[in-house]
Amino acid sequence: MIRYCPTCDRSTEDARFIGEFCEFCMIKLISKEVPESIALSECKVCGKIKGINEFLASEQKAMSEILQREIKNKEIRVSSVHPSGSHAAIARFNYMAGKDELVFEKKIMIKRHMVTCTKCSRQNSGYYQAIVQIRGERSAVSRMSDKITRFIEKRDSFIAKRLDLRNGIDLYVEDRKKMSSFFDLYKEHRPKKSYTLAGMKNGKKLYRVTFSLNLDVVKSED
Ligand SMILES: [Zn+2]
Ligand SMILES: [Zn+2]
Structure with missing residues (x-):
């Protein structure tokens, strides 16, 4: 039996019907x-x-x-x-x-x-959650610093500051979870961890974590 669309009068021979209505009227209704x-x-x-x-x-x-x-x-x-x-x-x-x-x-x-965005405003203000202190032989320290930097930047975080010191390099890292995941992945490096209170947010204490990584110690254990 031929049916007609109550809105546009198209028949079931002219168009596909979805329930009472032709497909065109149904799309008009739905797109509203x-x-x-x-x-x-x-x-x-x-x-x-x-x-x-x-x-x-x-x-x-x-x-x-x-x-x-x-x-x-x-x-x-x-x-x-x-x-x-x-x-x-x-x-x-x-x-x-x-x-x-x-x-x-x-x-x-x-x-x-x-x-x-959060990342750009943090980048502007020099925000960081973790410090990595890399110590050891100069070229090994430099390679490790580059490796960490690449790892962090690949994961959409950033190094807020890099300090070249007489005895090594300090990296200030935006995201401490991403920094921890580096050491989870490269288990041969076992840094000493310490925490310092950085402030309060929504009633919770915020800690900054410092990773002290001595590359000479790793070598001597091998
Ligand atoms: Zn219709
Ligand atoms: Zn941005």
């Missing part, structure tokens, strides 16, 4: 549940865009996270987002209506707010 615009926070220093939990290098990934969060109807899934100029994006969606899948696109306007 997608916001016309979203707001993005962009770091003015490094250009990263804030996603749900962190600043991301991929603008597309950040956009789709934020867009998905703004859609109340969780049956609508963002499948891809393509920036179109700097103030708009074309987003593609999937919607499951029972067994029927609807795929549609919508142009989303982008409002950008310029901010400074």
Whole structure:
């Protein structure tokens, strides 16, 4: 039996039907549940865009996270987002209506707010959570310092300060967890750890950790 769409009068011979409505009207209805615009926070220093939990290098990934969060109807899934100029994006969606899948696109306007991301503001202020004191023979110390620096920078952290001393090198490292993971990975280095109280945050004591690494000691144990 031929049915007609109550909104546009298309018949079941002209279009696929999703329940009462033709597919075109259904898409119109569903796309109303997608916001016309979203707001993005962009770091003015490094250009990263804030996603749900962190600043991301991929603008597309950040956009789709934020867009998905703004859609109340969780049956609508963002499948891809393509920036179109700097103030708009074309987003593609999937919607499951029972067994029927609807795929549609919508142009989303982008409002950008310029901010400074956590990493960049920490970098500006010389923030650090850990100090690594590397001691030993000069060239070994220098190689170790480079190795740690590469390790830390690869993991999206940074060295806040490097002190070249008469007897070694001190590295001031932004993220103490990432510094600890270096020593978890390279178990042949067993630094002495000590803690100093750095301040309070939300009623909790904040500690800075100092890793004292003597490369000569490692060698003599080998
Ligand atoms: Zn229709
Ligand atoms: Zn930044």
